[in-house]
Amino acid sequence: MKFVDEAVIDIAAGNGGAGCMSFRREKCIPFGGPNGGNGGKGGSVWFIADRNLNTLIDYRYNRRHEARNGEAGRGSDQFGAAADDILLRVPVGTMIKDFETDQILAELIEPDVPVLLCKGGDGGFGNLHFKTSTNRAPRQKTPGWPGEQKKVRLELRVLADVGLLGMPNAGKSTLITAISNARPKIADYPFTTLHPNLGVVRVAPEKSFVVADIPGLIEGAAEGAGLGHQFLRHLQRTRLLLHVIDAAPVSDSIDPVKEARALAKELEKYDAELAAKPRWLVLNKLDMVPADERAARCKDIVKRLKWKGPVFEISALAREGLQPMLHAIYEHVRAQVEQPAPPVDPRFEAPAAPAPAVEETVRPARAAKKVAKVAKSTKADNDEPVDPRFAPIEPEADEAPAPPAPVRRRTRAA
Numbered sequence: 001m002k003f004v005d006e007a008v009i010d011i012a013a014g015n016g017g018a019g020c021m022s023f024r025r026e027k028c029i030p031f032g033g034p035n036g037g038n039g040g041k042g043g044s045v046w047f048i049a050d051r052n053l054n055t056l057i058d059y060r061y062n063r064r065h066e067a068r069n070g071e072a073g074r075g076s077d078q079f080g081a082a083a084d085d086i087l088l089r090v091p092v093g094t095m096i097k098d099f100e101t102d103q104i105l106a107e108l109i110e111p112d113v114p115v116l117l118c119k120g121g122d123g124g125f126g127n128l129h130f131k132t133s134t135n136r137a138p139r140q141k142t143p144g145w146p147g148e149q150k151k152v153r154l155e156l157r158v159l160a161d162v163g164l165l166g167m168p169n170a171g172k173s174t175l176i177t178a179i180s181n182a183r184p185k186i187a188d189y190p191f192t193t194l195h196p197n198l199g200v201v202r203v204a205p206e207k208s209f210v211v212a213d214i215p216g217l218i219e220g221a222a223e224g225a226g227l228g229h230q231f232l233r234h235l236q237r238t239r240l241l242l243h244v245i246d247a248a249p250v251s252d253s254i255d256p257v258k259e260a261r262a263l264a265k266e267l268e269k270y271d272a273e274l275a276a277k278p279r280w281l282v283l284n285k286l287d288m289v290p291a292d293e294r295a296a297r298c299k300d301i302v303k304r305l306k307w308k309g310p311v312f313e314i315s316a317l318a319r320e321g322l323q324p325m326l327h328a329i330y331e332h333v334r335a336q337v338e339q340p341a342p343p344v345d346p347r348f349e350a351p352a353a354p355a356p357a358v359e360e361t362v363r364p365a366r367a368a369k370k371v372a373k374v375a376k377s378t379k380a381d382n383d384e385p386v387d388p389r390f391a392p393i394e395p396e397a398d399e400a401p402a403p404p405a406p407v408r409r410r411t412r413a414a
């Protein structure tokens with residue numbers, strides 16, 4: 001099936017139905033009163049991410065999606081029926097942008113969570129709605145509200161943890177075939193891969209991550225050389241880029257270092273944020289290099305590139321050197337994924353905090369309470385609060401009481 005990762009479509013919600021103006025007219029029932037019903041609500045347009053889709057091809061050929069209008073109200077107290085909403089299914093990872101302003105309207109990352117894009121118009125009021133005790137024969141009614149309409153651009157950005165980046169024929173598809181369940185086409189001519197392929201890599205039974213293989217990138221891709229650089233958008237949601245380099249080019253005129261630098265420049269031109277993502281070097285096709293030359297060749301490439309980040313020396317075809325690389329990637333991806341706290345079942349007690357911490361937090365509070373209680377009781381006993389600065393000084397136990405001061409008496413002179 002053809003892979004399409006971009007489409008422009010028109011979406012329109014339904015208009016609300018008009019309200020009705022009508023009066024009850026029946027033999028022997030004079031002044032029957034108003035009985036015009038309200039209009040129904042127009043249908044809304046929702047988008048939902050579907051795990052079973054991986055291309056936007058349906059939207060390339062079917063470009064206008066409209067929900068139906070709400071039904072108008074009628075006499076005899078009949079309200080108009082609301083129209084059904086429409087649900088447009090897109091692959092997980094689709095981004096919906098306004099065509100005119102390029103503003104992001106929604107990103108469908110979670111599968112099966114509907115997102116409202118165009119709200120249907122509300123129905124108008126019939127004259128029954130305007131009936132009051134003082135206005136018993138209202139002749140008002142309102143038309144329905146118009147539904148929203150939008151022209152949107154759908155862009156698919158695949159959801160992968162790791163992206164493979166490299167010149168054509170570097171061995172990206174061979175690598176994803178060796179490490180995952182993906183089976184893309186592999187051939188010894190450039191641009192074998194024309195659209196992204198996803199593969200799940202299982203490092204251990206419960207440990208896995210997703211890799212994306214994209215078409216090769218060449219110098220001048222920003223100007224449209226090769227397949228251009230539009231498919232780089234599929235790497236924007238990854239957490240790590242693996243820059244695959246053919247360390248054993250077929251001809252001596254091809255310099256892997258020069259090619260690697262050109263590719264880094266193309267990344268910069270496309271998006272500075274993408275270029276700033278963590279990037280690891282993967283030197284491939286080392287089975288083509290004699291064993292005694294391998295170390296020197298790799299060292300030379302790394303030195304000339306002035307590369308400071310991690311480097312892996314592998315052969316995707318011979319499946320050599322893959323395991324250490326996969327474990328390192330898994331650890332990196334795991335460290336970046338935020339682990340949400342496990343939900344606490346309210347029926348069971350929360351795990352107890354360490355004892356000293358509890359003591360520390362509870363003690364001062366209890367102590368403060370005790371002090372307050374004591375203070376209160378003291379206050380109740382003695383009306384006047386005692387200021388410690390003026391409290392009577394108690395003599396110490398071992399100190400002898402001070403002798404009474406001599407009493408001076410005036411003696412009368414005889």
Ligand SMILES: Nc1nc2c(ncn2[C@@H]2O[C@H](COP(=O)(O)OP(=O)(O)OP(=O)(O)O)[C@@H](O)[C@H]2O)c(=O)[nH]1
Nearest residue numbers: 168169170171172173174188191192193216316317
């Ligand atoms: N000897 C050897 N050949 C390899 C290795 N990896 C890939 N190749 C060969 O290189 C050629 C290109 O491999 P692909 O995996 O199609 O390369 P690619 O990077 O996906 O190329 P594009 O899809 O065109 O961008 C094929 O003939 C592979 O057999 C390797 O480790 N050793």
Ligand SMILES: [Mg+2]
Nearest residue numbers: 172173192193
């Ligand atoms: Mg390929």
